[in-house]
Amino acid sequence: AALREGYERFDPRAYLQNNYLPPRADFSSEEFVVPWKLRCLAETFASGEIRGRTLIDVGSGPTIYQLLSACDHFEEIVATDYLAVNREELGRWARGEPGTFDWSPFIQHVCKIEGHGEPWQEKERRLRGRLRRILPIDVHRPDPL
Numbered sequence: 001a002a003l004r005e006g007y008e009r010f011d012p013r014a015y016l017q018n019n020y021l022p023p024r025a026d027f028s029s030e031e032f033v034v035p036w037k038l039r040c041l042a043e044t045f046a047s048g049e050i051r052g053r054t055l056i057d058v059g060s061g062p063t064i065y066q067l068l069s070a071c072d073h074f075e076e077i078v079a080t081d082y083l084a085v086n087r088e089e090l091g092r093w094a095r096g097e098p099g100t101f102d103w104s105p106f107i108q109h110v111c112k113i114e115g116h117g118e119p120w121q122e123k124e125r126r127l128r129g130r131l132r133r134i135l136p137i138d139v140h141r142p143d144p145l
Contacts, residue, residue: 007082010091013121016101020063027109038065042113058137058144062089062104064127068110071127077114080137080145087134094131097136101137 014136018024026032030039051073057066067077069112082088093100107120107127137144 012085023062042069045073062086071130076132077130077132080135090134
């Protein structure tokens with residue numbers, strides 16, 4: 001109950017601003033954490049070993065960066081999170097609502113490192129199209145979904 005109460009105060013907007021804007025989201029060097037994570041994900045999915053019909057992202061939070069390279073290797077993506085506020089933030093982004101977090105620098109960077117010459121808006125459109133469901137999850141339950 002105490003853990004749940006602590007999570008109820010979670011602010012996805014503050015989290016995104018603190019962790020996914022400069023100086024933390026610095027794309028000026030591949031050695032910084034954000035470009036490194038995006039490169040690792042791109043390389044992992046480019047190997048072709050991870051692909052299929054449905055990808056279930058467990059504990060998505062309010063973020064989509066982890067799905068950018070995956071969207072080319074799965075027909076549908078299901079995002080999950082424990083917190084309704086995170087699921088709501090993801091839903092607003094998926095619907096393209098104004099005022100949502102701007103993931104375009106991340107998408108542009110992924111397009112650059114994947115090297116397909118794809119316009120970033122096309123990747124964004126594809127991810128929105130493949131992000132079919134955003135579900136609640138509680139990994140502490142026998143049936144988490």
